[in-house]
Amino acid sequence: MKNKACRLLFVLLFVPFLLRAQSETELNSGWRCSKAEEVKATGSQISTSGYDLNNWMPATVPGTVLTTLVNNHKMPDPFFGMNSRQIPDIYDKGNAYYTYWFVKDLNYKKPAAGRAVFLNLRGVNYNCEIYINGQKLKASACDGMFLRQSHNITSYLRADGNNRLAILVHPAPVAGKPNGGQGGDGTIARNVGMQYTAGWDWIQPIADRNTGIWDKVTIQETGAVRINEPHVVTLVPGVRLPGEKQDAAIIKTTAELQNTSLKPIQGMLKYCINGQVITKAVTLAANSTTEVALPALTVNNPKLWWPNGYGEQYLYPSDFEFIIGGKAVSDKRNVQVGIRQIDTKWNELTHSRQIAVNGQKIFIKGGNWIISDAMLRFTDARYDAEVRYHRDMNLNLIRIWGGAMIERPEFYAACDKYGMLVFQDFWMSGDANGRWTDPAKKDDQWTRRKYPDDHSLWLESAADQIKMVRNHPSLAIWCGGNEIAPPDDILTQLRDVLMPKLDGTRWFIDYSNSSQMSYNTEGGNGDGPYGIQDINTFWQHKTYPFNSEVGSVGVGDYESLLRFIPAANLKVPTFDGKKETVDSVWDYHKYIGYQDFLKPYGEPENARDFAMKAQLVNYDQYRALMEGFSAHMWEWYTGSIIWKTQNPWTALRGQMYDYYLDANACLYGLRSGSEPLHIAYNPVDGNITTINNGFRNANNLMLVIKTYDMAGKDSLLSQAFISIGASSYQRIQSVKRAVDALRKKDGVFLNLQLLNENKQVQSTNFYWLPNTDGEYSGLKEMKRARLNVSAKQTAAGKVEVTISNAANAPVAFFNRLALISTTTKQRVLPAFASDNYLSIMPGETRKVTIDYPQGVKDKLQLQLYGWNVTEQITDIN
Structure with missing residues (x-):
């Protein structure tokens, strides 16, 4: 109610100016592209409306060159079978092969005097040249995969609104040889970009190294003063309990104010949250950017943000506004605020770091995350589904691995919503950046230790990305790199200058398995193991006390295998006691083996039987892993992070759900073992x-x-x-x-x-x-059980399933539920079941709810099958 009152006050005072406040529009359709080698015209010519684009391909923006080629059927789906071998690799073809022009006609009139229009690009890989209406925006190319760009294009816009934007995108200067090593030959790390694109032990190389306008492009209109990089810091002193009346919290805010005009401007920066308003009068010099700090604000009895499993994830809407002359809203920025405080301390008993939120220690149960899609095909819905799966596994942290990127704000918004703390690595890895000797690498350790080539670009990108995500309450830990710290000059600047200046509220760790995080007195610091283990091991063997990477197997079920393995290649792996022999496609998709762990259930008869028995092992492995850690909390451990919980392509390892968002038994075993x-x-x-x-x-x-x-x-x-x-x-x-x-x-x-x-x-x-x-x-030798199954629609996107087993029957063991389309018989994905791979006792009745996307129009049925239960298809009432 207070926040509504705050907004109402604003409406009453400034109704004439509401529509003139900051607006931002995504430019995500109507793009066309062409390979630069095939275009003879200049950027000035291409960016004029008279230039003919009829023979150009429709382009996917945001997206990569390879995404556009796949969408236009110029290249096969690289996630199916061994198709990616048919796609020319940039290392072999040269950078020109994936250098492309992207063009969009833009209907946007030049604004009235005193207003400004900005072109914002949130991510281009790797550098670009930008033209609009025949003019080049900058004399030099804009480098860096992660560096956001914002260009004032007001003077370039046409009065009639008929504009053309043309962007020439060049790949990263060093493609790296994809020779099967981690990061290929390692030289991919000479760029400030994603290292996995040259290949890793969980993925094949991405042929274009994700060249393209890969993140959002927007047009933003403001008044003469623009609000940049608003920053909200929340302080929650003391030890708190969810659901109780809270002592006050403190909110501190700053914002960068950009005066785009050629004269000084007087105005007022205003911040509104929870019905409370704070303001500050400022005078801004002409054509300048100034950081302004507002007075601290006290929120009494705040609703706090808690990690998953500990309390509510309350988010306060809040607004920054800049008002000129007491009346005109020049710009407005919205920030969702979770009031919380994160602290850490060293646990002397475990010899590891211990994390507290709002004064309460949190036992970390985490999952390692690579990226949502290896070809950068990001959507809000996919982010929401993936993070929800982590919530449903009863985890409370996601670590973003250093061979990828600083995750997007949409990912962080999902983590804010579902209560997932985030451990965010920067762009370093021990494999490519020289921690170990490695015959697959082109350069020696001393040389690789100095990667990337441009340290100043790395630091500029880091500063920019810190600002991009620092307001999210879910962000908990910054990390210099995966298994290695950045070079000393980068590390010193990052740790001692950028972090205190731009954030200063989170724990910064130099690298992911540093002794600052965890130290095993019997064996130093580190991570792992990664492979399948006897479940007794999780209970009796002490590993690293805050393990940043520990995991096991993760083959999906038979329906998952069918999606990306050709029928001819669905062959059962065999193990002779020393070596596991697998089909070439399985090997290509980075299968790691189950060794003899399936044999106690009987030798798999075919791929379907193999996948079913693999699920039994999957469930057992991850339940035991988290039980073993949790049953030694604060004595041996302060936390563990599963390597890994998801795959951004069709891999056959380390995943609780597959690339298509279909859960396997790993998810439900981990969900059980991680119960609060x-x-x-x-x-x-x-x-x-x-x-x-x-x-x-x-x-x-x-x-x-x-x-x-x-x-x-x-x-x-x-x-x-x-x-x-x-x-x-x-x-x-x-x-x-x-x-x-x-x-x-x-x-x-x-x-x-x-x-x-x-x-x-x-x-x-x-x-x-x-x-x-x-x-x-x-x-x-179990006898068959016959279940009585019914299903009913209880709300849009929600089905309730009732399952009963007869009193004189055997246990109905290990049953898989799925929603399927009545027409295609394919699963509806994602689907979030309150339980799955479940067993029904004699005389027992169980209810399971399944949520699915509300946009699904097909009529649905419920599929159920189990170890000793014949497949049943049930209509949904």
Whole structure:
């Protein structure tokens, strides 16, 4: 209500000027392009409306050259099969092959006197020349993949509004040889750009190295004074609890004011949040940019922003305005503000950094993120879906890996919304920037250690990107690089000058696995392991106490494989005890193996059977990983970050969902193991362990421990009231002797539940345990279960599924649910299920909700299949 009052006050005072406030329009359609070698005209000629563009291709902007070529069917989809081998690589063809003109006719009239129009480019790779209406905007090219550009084009616009914009885009000067190394031969790091584009152990090279106008292009109109880089800092002193009345918070604000006119201007900078307004009168020199700090503002009883699992992610709308002469709004900027404070301290017991939000320590459960799409095809909807998946996995942090980029504001907005803290790397990697000797690299370590070639451009880009994302409450950690710090001159400037000046509120770490972050007294600092492990290892082997990269396998299910592997290549990998042999397409898509871990379930008969059994291992691996870390919180660990939770292309490793946003069992295993309140079984000593990530004690909980045999007969092992302290774990009791006796011959199912005083389930965890020989002999012989399934539409984009198992039936084991189109029989994606790969006990009824995009028009059905459940297709009522 207060914020509404603030906006209403503004409307009453300044109605005549509302439509003249700052406006920004995206230029994302109507572009055409052509290879520069095939164009004989100059930029001045091309950018005049009389130049004929009829033979030019429609261009995708924002997008890369390769995206445009694929969209025009000039190149095959590089994410399918081994198609990318058919696409000429820039290293072999030379930069001219991917140097392109991009042209757009722009209907925009020259504004009235006292107003200015800006052309904004948020990302061009790698440099460009810009022409408008026959004139070149700058004498020199604009370098740098990450450096934002803003050009005052007021004087270039035509009075009749018929304008033409032409941009010549050149690739990065050093393409790098894609020789199979991490970052290819390493020379890709000589640029200030993305290193993965020359190839990595999870992706094939991107042929054009993502050359193009890859990020948003906008036209922005303002008055004579423009607001640039508004900055909001929130201070939340003390220790807070969600849901309680809060002591006051402090908000500090600054903004850069750009006077575009040739005379001094007097005016007022105004900031409005939560119904409160602060102002400052300023005089701006002609043709100047001045940073202005507003008085500090106190917000009483603020609604705080908390990470996922700990409280609400409240966001306050707020506005900066500059008003000239007491009446005219020259410019306006909106900033969503999450009031929170992030602090860190060293934990002497774990020997690692510990993160606190609003005074409360947070046990970090994170995922490593590369980029949303390897060809930079970003959308708000995809960002929202991917970050939501991380929220649904009960994670609270995403690390942005240093071989990619500073993520886009739309990504950060999704993290603000879903409560994901962000650990943001800058553009360095130990592989390309010289941490190790590497025969795949062209240059020696001493040379690579000095990359990139242009240090000043790197620092200018860093300063610009810090300003771009620093207002987001989700941004928690800045990191100099992946597994290596920047060169000393860059590091010193970044750490000691840019960070204090431009941010100063976040922890800065020099590199991702630095001893500043985590130090294992038995083995130094580092990260990993990355491959499949015996699940006992996660419980009994102590790794790095704040592990920035630790992970396992991640092959998707059969439907996922069908999307990018040709039918002829859907061959089951084989393992001879030393080496895993795989089909060439699987190898091309960077498959990492399951070794002997599928054999206890029986040798896979075909690719479908392989994928199903892989999901059992996926679920077990990631549940155990996070349980093992959480069950040693504050004793061994302050956090862990999964390597990795997503893939920006069709890879066969390290992913909780595939490139097409289809979840596999990794996601649901991790979701289980990461529950805020969780009950777990330690497979080493048989201890039942409760884990409470919350800030409050969990009291009067009923612990129920049951087993089920392969026929569905249950045995109650224990039932007792327990309590568990805030932000802690507790070992309750060992059931090893009883469980070992029951699983001896055929294995056994173990079902754990925590109930509250109203008998509502607070945590449930279901394990399938092998016999004493490590074989799932009982699973192989299980009788079929028949489920009663119904589904109904409860709201737009929401389906509720009810699943029942008969009282005298066996456990209906490991069931996969999916929404499918009735016409295509293809899955509707993304789909967010409240549970999946779930097992239904005899006599049990479970409800699952599935959310899907509301724009889907097809009539839908529910598909269900499981280990011992025949596929069922159910109409949705």
